[in-house]
Amino acid sequence: MGDSQYSFSLTTFSPSGKLVQIEHALTAVGSGQTSLGIKASNGVVIATEKKLPSILVDEASVQKIQSLTPNIGVVYSGMGPDFRVLVRKSRKQAEQYHMLYKEQIPVTQLVRETAAVMQEFTQSGGVRPFGVSLLVAGYDDKGPQLYQVDPSGSYFSWKASAMGKNVSNAKTFLEKRYTDDVELEDAIHTAILTLKEGFEGQISGKNIEIATIGPKRIFKVLTPAEIDDYLAEVE
Amino acid sequence: MSIFEYNGSALVAMVGKNCFAIASDRRLGVQLQTIATDFQRIHKIHDRLFIGLSGLATDAQTLYQRLMFRHKLYQLREERDMKPETFASLVSALLYEKRFGPYFCQPVIAGLSDDDKPFICTTDSIGAKELAKDFVVAGTAGDSLYGACEAMFKPDMEPEELFETLSQALLASVDRDCLSGWGGHIYIVTPTEVKECTLKGRMD
Numbered sequence: 001m002g003d004s005q006y007s008f009s010l011t012t013f014s015p016s017g018k019l020v021q022i023e024h025a026l027t028a029v030g031s032g033q034t035s036l037g038i039k040a041s042n043g044v045v046i047a048t049e050k051k052l053p054s055i056l057v058d059e060a061s062v063q064k065i066q067s068l069t070p071n072i073g074v075v076y077s078g079m080g081p082d083f084r085v086l087v088r089k090s091r092k093q094a095e096q097y098h099m100l101y102k103e104q105i106p107v108t109q110l111v112r113e114t115a116a117v118m119q120e121f122t123q124s125g126g127v128r129p130f131g132v133s134l135l136v137a138g139y140d141d142k143g144p145q146l147y148q149v150d151p152s153g154s155y156f157s158w159k160a161s162a163m164g165k166n167v168s169n170a171k172t173f174l175e176k177r178y179t180d181d182v183e184l185e186d187a188i189h190t191a192i193l194t195l196k197e198g199f200e201g202q203i204s205g206k207n208i209e210i211a212t213i214g215p216k217r218i219f220k221v222l223t224p225a226e227i228d229d230y231l232a233e234v235e
Numbered sequence: 236m237s238i239f240e241y242n243g244s245a246l247v248a249m250v251g252k253n254c255f256a257i258a259s260d261r262r263l264g265v266q267l268q269t270i271a272t273d274f275q276r277i278h279k280i281h282d283r284l285f286i287g288l289s290g291l292a293t294d295a296q297t298l299y300q301r302l303m304f305r306h307k308l309y310q311l312r313e314e315r316d317m318k319p320e321t322f323a324s325l326v327s328a329l330l331y332e333k334r335f336g337p338y339f340c341q342p343v344i345a346g347l348s349d350d351d352k353p354f355i356c357t358t359d360s361i362g363a364k365e366l367a368k369d370f371v372v373a374g375t376a377g378d379s380l381y382g383a384c385e386a387m388f389k390p391d392m393e394p395e396e397l398f399e400t401l402s403q404a405l406l407a408s409v410d411r412d413c414l415s416g417w418g419g420h421i422y423i424v425t426p427t428e429v430k431e432c433t434l435k436g437r438m439d
Contacts, residue, residue, distance in 0.1 A: 100324065108313075
């Protein structure tokens with residue numbers, strides 16, 4: 001890259017107007033495992049691949065999808081440890097809101113505050129941006145919502161989105177199959193099919209993670225057995 | 236004389252049928268001397284939420300300014316008005332922040348919830364919330380107000396009857412308190428409109 005002499009410091013723009021560290025962070029995200037989210041008319045589903053480095057790893061101990069509040073959950077593509085730090089900060093912000101207002105934080109507010117944290121790390125001394133993009137799924141008074149947050153701190157609301165290794169194929173697949181009135185159950189099937197598209201090896205309840213949030217507004221990560229049931233339906 | 240009795244005040248809010256009314260006296264004093272007879276104790280946060288602040292007037296002013304500040308930012312960020320219950324939690328948190336050097340105020344919060352149900356509550360000067368289904372009182376005339384409201388309150392009053400009842404309760408109570416009086420200010424709030432009236436009582 002021609003601007004490599006400007007990539008030593010985060011706080012310096014390159015002549016082309018880019019912050020090179022953020023570009024590199026997006027590359028880190030792009031080489032992470034595929035994750036995706038679909039907003040249905042009555043809920044949201046998020047899913048991710050869970051490829052472990054060895055068969056000796058206890059897959060039940062790895063949780064890539066986390067809840068931030070009872071009605072908001074998040075999945076990532078990129079660096080796992082960075083994700084854990086963001087989850088911790090977001091959970092704290094959600095609880096602070098609740099302590100002050102005795103009300104659950106709206107999805108947009110939590111996304112905005114998480115994005116603000118990520119932006120801070122692109123404009124402070126001695127830190128690097130987070131190497132993750134997040135997909136935040138929630139259900140509040142405004143209905144089901146799906147947001148993507150990037151390492152730069154920018155966030156977008158999506159009807160369906162994918163991130164990570166297989167992003168362009170996955171997005172093309174989602175564009176073809178998405179309809180505005182899709183129901184949650186169909187969205188789960190579509191999510192599985194999208195993951196299957198770029199999946200290397202045999203897909204099963206042990207190497208993908210799926211979570212949903214429905215009209216009851218409770219964020220739930222599906223068990224491997226439940227995922228296997230959906231996989232059987234999809235066959 | 237206690238610091239809560241320095242300026243003198245009387246505040247009361249009462250619940251009706253899908254409406255509420257909040258009333259205050261109009262006297263501002265410095266101990267026994269009357270300084271103003273048109274002092275505004277009740278403030279509008281938004282069309283469906285009012286707060287009255289009794290106690291030390293300077294703290295009431297500052298607290299009101301801080302609450303408006305917080306509410307305006309909330310409106311900008313969340314693109315909606317604060318619900319009365321949420322606002323009451325905010326008031327409680329703000330007051331407790333100053334637990335060991337408190338605001339010498341007792342707020343009375345009254346609003347209409349999302350489903351048009353009236354909500355009233357009061358807190359003490361360090362933020363302990365007290366929700367009530369019928370009426371809440373505050374100020375130097377508080378004790379008299381409790382008596383008058385208890386005697387005159389009926390559940391599910393229409394706005395006109397609520398206005399009459401609350402006015403009578405307020406005027407009767409401030410007559411028994413030398414530090415409050417000089418008329419009254421009353422707001423009757425229904426889902427469709429806000430009516431503001433000034434009451435004339437014993438001008439002393």
